[in-house]
Amino acid sequence: MKTPKKSNWRSKLHEIIHEADTPVGRVFDIILLVLILLSVVFVMMESVSSIDAEYHQLLYIGEWVITIFFTIEYIARVISVRKPFNYIFSFYGVIDFLSTIPLYLSFILVGSNYLLTVRALRLLRIFRILKITRYVGESNKLKQALLHSRAKIFIFLFAVLIISIIAGTLMYLIEGEKSGFTSIPRSVYWAIVTLTTVGYGDISPATPLGQLIASLIMIMGYGIIAVPTGIVTAEYSKASDYVHVNTQVCFNCGVEKHRDDADFCHRCGKELHPHKNEEPSA
Amino acid sequence: MKTPKKSNWRSKLHEIIHEADTPVGRVFDIILLVLILLSVVFVMMESVSSIDAEYHQLLYIGEWVITIFFTIEYIARVISVRKPFNYIFSFYGVIDFLSTIPLYLSFILVGSNYLLTVRALRLLRIFRILKITRYVGESNKLKQALLHSRAKIFIFLFAVLIISIIAGTLMYLIEGEKSGFTSIPRSVYWAIVTLTTVGYGDISPATPLGQLIASLIMIMGYGIIAVPTGIVTAEYSKASDYVHVNTQVCFNCGVEKHRDDADFCHRCGKELHPHKNEEPSA
């Protein structure tokens, strides 16, 4: 009778860690959320030399406290799931591990506590804790739209990259060393900075011809920026359209999502009810 | 018979302050509009050292005149409404109070006249005075579209923030102190400046690897900028369609969504009701 008991203890642990509907699970989630945010804030503050100089001891203790909590949490996650390896090699599992280990490694390897910055990735868990899925359900259309336009946007970004390489090479020849275009890779970097309209100004054309070519690239970039927006908008609109279009259910075959102006079911050919009572809330 | 008289005087005051259709109310509104604009201009001019040096006395007098008017206006507003506390603790009430008090406080507290800048918030009242509601009625669809896409845009901006923290941390490790990435918060600030395509150039990557990562972030940001635009456009389009196309239901066949200018049902050919009384508020 030992195993079921243990299993019971394990299921209790599973409930605390993985469920948010029980009071204990809720408290656990809130503590985890606060600690993730704190861990990121600590790493950030440690990187600010003036703050680190004054509060180094405090930040060090804070990090150890968080690391110990994360260690316990990691072990608990591993032993509470039925297939530990599924978790260990999952996306979140790897992040959880990598954000726990650096402080221990710092005893062996000097400078490895820089790896603490991996903790920034734990912020992604916030999406889970805050049950963003609620909203994600709403923005499922967005996800679908992005998936549909994935291939197109990939090609588009690839085209932007090739344009950048060609434009960068051209500007390297025109501008030369003086105005910062010291090599083709640097010129390509400049072209990307320009086409994306970021425009740092760390490198900028100085010769009249260079400024002319740069102007053409910018105006071209102005037209180009319209493309991904157009794609996402249209795909998103289309994904929305489905909702806009579909209101009836065929009483014969149960098919949903008819055109607004359909008189007959497009699947079974039976006449549809006249849509008098349709869309009372629209 | 005293109270009704006082109530009469109060209602007169209410008419002047809150109504714009009467001649006196109209004059009051115009004076208020001019004074709000003037007060902002005065605060702005005082902040320009060269102008302040020459016209300090004039600006000081001007501010006192405006402050006294604002004080009278504030008191009048308080006594003219039936439930003064509703006004006092309302959004506009707090702004009105905060933009009146600083000059008085300057006798007690040194430097408190910096609070005068709160007056910039009074500019929001212009929307009210100019009856922008006329246009707002027209752009109600926009409001609705923004409300509908609020949750999605919030998640989106949150995702941008997390991407910025991760990207900033990465760049801090790669670039180090030399090129301005002196701390993680500063690097995150850089990442936000880059992702939003603002690109000041006060901090910019100097190492080849940093420029490569920055290029990837920029191209990613290029794709990301399409998302909020897509959301707002699609939601706005949807909101527009409803108003523009669908208003009537055919009394004969029950078909909905007729053209605004249709006289006959496009399905059964029966005459539609004249849409005289339709959409009186649109």
Added chain:
Amino acid sequence: MKTPKKSNWRSKLHEIIHEADTPVGRVFDIILLVLILLSVVFVMMESVSSIDAEYHQLLYIGEWVITIFFTIEYIARVISVRKPFNYIFSFYGVIDFLSTIPLYLSFILVGSNYLLTVRALRLLRIFRILKITRYVGESNKLKQALLHSRAKIFIFLFAVLIISIIAGTLMYLIEGEKSGFTSIPRSVYWAIVTLTTVGYGDISPATPLGQLIASLIMIMGYGIIAVPTGIVTAEYSKASDYVHVNTQVCFNCGVEKHRDDADFCHRCGKELHPHKNEEPSA
């Protein structure tokens, strides 16, 4: 018999200047187009000190040649139209006058030849000469979309201005003199540079708090930029919809622009032809 002859001569002149279908009118238009472009190039080149130093004499002669041609053209335009004052006080009439007069004024007033830059406005005439109306007919929808969204975009830009004033005032208080926020107007200028994602970097926040606020402003601006795009896109889509929707002409009343799925004319109620032969090219 003198007047009709003169009228004939005048109508000949009118034909040359105002019509582009006759060979002479065509040649006149091409000469005018070239001279407008040349005049702008000359003014531009004169402003480049190195070019002006070498070719000053040439440019001076060129400008006089163009000025004399423009003078003749202006006089010809005035005498060739029936109501000269309509032309003189029209938009193009004023521009034509202002781009002709500066060189004459330079005898009286020193530096008045700077007014030559008004000639840049003559570039607008290119739209007329090139018969861009052909395309404008096609992009009439765009014009209509912009007109429809005018009020909304105006309110939007006004809101952006108020946000800029409030944000600028806030940053002035936070950043102070050191990092370039020397006055509120300058800070407002910075806020506009930031919100529009231009981001020169001539002024940029240096304090941590300033950078935090600036980051919030940028992320907000990121969301805001979606709004005008959304408005224009939706309005333009709507304007396009009309074309998409309309293909038939009612054989009974001649009304055009029916819904794609209409069986009966929405104006006269007669049954429409089945749209078998419709849209062969779509």
Added chain:
Amino acid sequence: MKTPKKSNWRSKLHEIIHEADTPVGRVFDIILLVLILLSVVFVMMESVSSIDAEYHQLLYIGEWVITIFFTIEYIARVISVRKPFNYIFSFYGVIDFLSTIPLYLSFILVGSNYLLTVRALRLLRIFRILKITRYVGESNKLKQALLHSRAKIFIFLFAVLIISIIAGTLMYLIEGEKSGFTSIPRSVYWAIVTLTTVGYGDISPATPLGQLIASLIMIMGYGIIAVPTGIVTAEYSKASDYVHVNTQVCFNCGVEKHRDDADFCHRCGKELHPHKNEEPSA
């Protein structure tokens, strides 16, 4: 029997170079892809002085190897096609020639190896090799949308150019030499940098009036950026609708524009033809 044999050998060559479905053709494509990428990387690395100093010999040999391969490939392409001149004077033919010749020219002309940068254009061949046509088929709608909006976007960019010239001329007069507006062409360059929201900051207004005008230009640019996006989005949306919704005509009632997955006409209820053979190229 010699010619058919030769023709056979030629068709074998044609198969290797032009087809990707055979194993040999596949291997050839992959080698070509790798060599094109390598050639661009080599040219890039050679431009970085620190890398060039160390590995000059290696890069030189690498370039010769690639040049020889490209030479063989070019000759093979010429002799393998039936009409060699069609290839030689085609877009890709010219690029292939120009990216092969520079190293040979370097014996005769000093500095002609800069022409190697033309090789960046060979990157465009990647689109072919990777059979991007697969995706292009999918993004054909995008192509169509861009073609449809070509005229409008051209006019738009032309209008932006004219606005830039006028704005640049204005700023030249206002700002003068001190803040970088040294000539009208330079000011126009600044105006383009500003209107496209790139904003390098190499030139930026310093006078209050200049900053005011610049702010107006920026806010205007903010509204302008919405236009090309709106055009592309609307055209793309329209192009999407056609493909997505309309393909069949009901043989019974002639109604068009059925859903892609409709089995029965939504107007008369008759069964539609199975769409097996429909849209084979989409």
